[in-house]
Amino acid sequence: MSIVALAADGSSFETPGVADFWQPLIGDGAWAVTRASIVALLSVAIISWALLAGTKKLAVVPSKKQAATEALYGLVREGLGRDVIGSKEFLRFMPLIFTLFTMVLLNNLFSVIPVIYFPTMSRVAFPAVLAIVVFFVYHYIGMQKHGVIGYFKSLVPSGLPIALVPYIFVLELITDVFTRPVTLALRLFGNMFAGHLLLVLFVSGGQYMIAHGAIGIKIAGGGSILMGFVMTLFEILVQVLQAYIFALLAAIYIAGALADEH
């Protein structure tokens, strides 16, 4: 391909890969302070500040900031809380679901926000921790509601032939204990990682083609950078969608654990 042809003049193009997402700033190894952790801390600071500022002087006739905060909260509360978990019990899970939604949303958007340009969730540890939190919450509230034995009993739908019960039980147990948390974490990670990799590839590849190529390749490089802009718009859609899906799935798992039968 053209990249191979370009490599003839000495400097070769390095395709971006997994290693580009490991960016330790202070220290090294497991305890290093990485770019991802700084961005995550920044997101916590921004969300806390925005929500505190938006709810400081609450009034019946809301200020602009209050109206915006309430609109965002109302969206999550009605669309994800009441509709999915049900009007009886959704209120006590709203702090968790709203936190998950805002946290994931802002961290995803950091991928395209200038200066920061780093999606925290492209390091698998961050979505894994969020998924572990959701995992413990839905098992805990399920056991709290049905009792430990009752919770495991409720995994199997009633009315099955007795010979099928062990198979269905094992299948449901694998779904609940393994598949759900793993897919929850990997879905977010995969989308953010692949999306950001794509943007980096388009822009860095285009830049390399413009810098080192002949005239035809330079034009193709310009097209590649233009494509990077188009993909950025698409990525914003994916980022918002993934934040919504993460919070939606957390709500669905909680609703499933609370339901009388799965």
Place this chain on the structure above:
Amino acid sequence: MTGNIAILGYGLSAIGPGIGVGLVFAAYINGVARQPEARGMLQPIAFLGFALAEALAIFGLALAFVFRK
């Protein structure tokens, strides 16, 4: 030509979810076209189906990078 066959595995693993996601949204569009007031009810279901179908492709992507060495 150099490279890793695990990346081809990702390409293969993306076929099924691609079709699946298409089917999910086709059904969603059909539903909304027939009954526009059901949009609010169908939307979470559509996105749930989308997320579950997409998970397989994401597994493929993750494994493609895991088995690269």
